Amino acid sequence: MTIAETALVAVLACAPFERTDWRGERRVSIRCETERAIVDFDLEGLEDGERDAFVRLADRGVVDLERLVASILEPPARRERIRFIVSRRVGMSRTYGRTVLLPLERVRDRRAPYLHETVHALVRTPHRSAWLTEGLACYLESWVAENVGGYDAHVFSRAGDRGIHDTARRYLQTETGRAVLPWVGTSGEPPSLFQDRAGVARPFYVLAHSFTKFLVERLGLGVVVHLVTQPDPEASLEDLSGRASAEWRAEWLRGRGLAYLASPPGLPPPPTGASGE
Secondary structure, eight states: OOHHHHHHHHHOEEEEEEEEOTTSOEEEEEEEEOSSEEEEEESSSSOHHHHHHHHHHHHHHHHHHHHHTGGGSOOGGGOOOEEEEEETTOOSOEEETTEEEEEHHHHHTTOOOHHHHHHHHHOOOOSOBHHHHHHHHHHHHHHHHHHTSSOOOOSSOSSTTTTHHHHHHHHHTSHHHHHHGGGSSSSBOOTTTTTOIIIIIHHHHHHHHHHHHHHHHHHOHHHHHHHHTSSSHHHHHHHHHSSOHHHHHHHHHHHTTOGGGGSOTTOOOOOTTOOOO
């Protein structure tokens, strides 16, 4: 056990806690607190050991992610802890400000996107570029799980960070992948993003993850983290790099062997078996 993990165990504390939920109803839960996280659990549904294990994951995840996005965070003395609510009444993982809502069943089965949602809680995004908001959260979730600790929820893909480019290439060869491509690298989000999770959200999140990873590989994480805080990330990308977002996207597509998709909209795909270059 490392020194950091020893310190984490020392501050772990859980006790019954009465709170008002997001519906305005009074509920008694189990509250666990660490230096960087507050976690409220339903009274039933998890064993003590399962609760403690998740609290440790949440605390460590906040610390690990804070280090990666430290350049845009307020001084530590002014930072609030991230609050997690783990409940059966949560249907889908969401983040509101610095509060993360997670379905209890997903936490129990180690399928909760707690790292992804923690990124949203830490990083404020004053823009409508969903590709960057979600792409950065997907990228950091997978990267931290694979290189630092914790787990990747694999909500939309089993590829992880190492395999995301190949998965994006496969989606770009499908109708659903090409349908959401216009919103990768541009402002806005595909219609029905939150209603159609399989047909719209899945390919969009995969492509956003891949394009964000591509930019990190070319420009560095610090630049991409800076972009996500700008009111117009695409304009800021051009200012910082000297290249328009469309040019970066075209290079990303060529790297996937799909240069024809970088052409003007409406151009048909090449015949089967033709080279992507």
